[in-house]
Amino acid sequence: MLKKWRKRTHNELAREASKRTAKFPVVVFLHNIRSQYNVGAILRTADAVGVEKVILSGYTPTPEQKGVKKTALRGLVHKRWEFADDSIKSLQKYKKAGYQIVGLEQCHESNDFQKAKYTFPVVLVLGEEVEGIHNDILRYCDQVIEIPMFGAAHSLNVSVAAGIVLYDLLAKFKQF
Secondary structure (H helix, E strand, O other), rough: OOOOOOOOHHHHHHHHHHHHHHHHEEEEEEEOOOOOHHHHHHHHHHHHHHEEEEEEEEOOOOOOOOHHHHHHHHHHHHEEEEEEHHHHHHHHHHOOOEEEEEEEEEOOOOOOOOOOOOOOOOOEEEOOOEOOOOOHHHHHEEEEEOOOOOOOOOOOOOHHHOOOOHHHHEEEEEEE
């Protein structure tokens, strides 16, 4: 016998989300992300996991741009984003406030994201699609993590990588 599943409506989902009070102490820091669609997808995922805020810096597109809006959908409802004119000062501000700065990058010293230990609150830094996190930003990271690659491609799309790591951070925070 087949089971009849009833999907929840957007209104039901919105009511459930508004009842959640738990805070997820993670800030996503996007530096020099080129694609509006990648930024929109990251904003949508960041909203889905309930991050504190998304910081946009460098030439990263902002939510006013059409491609970002289109991809983010309801991820823009809460407007939990800001643009940092000075990326370094922004990272220094969070570091001074006690945030652990974690870069997602393939470095010789990177830790497998699944084995990484985090000290919450966390700023997750994501860099440019092709070149990754710039060295001037990378040096402010307390820890650098990476997603292991097993195929011929040596990287993932930045929005896909962000989703993988954000849900891993959420799972680890719930155990915290």
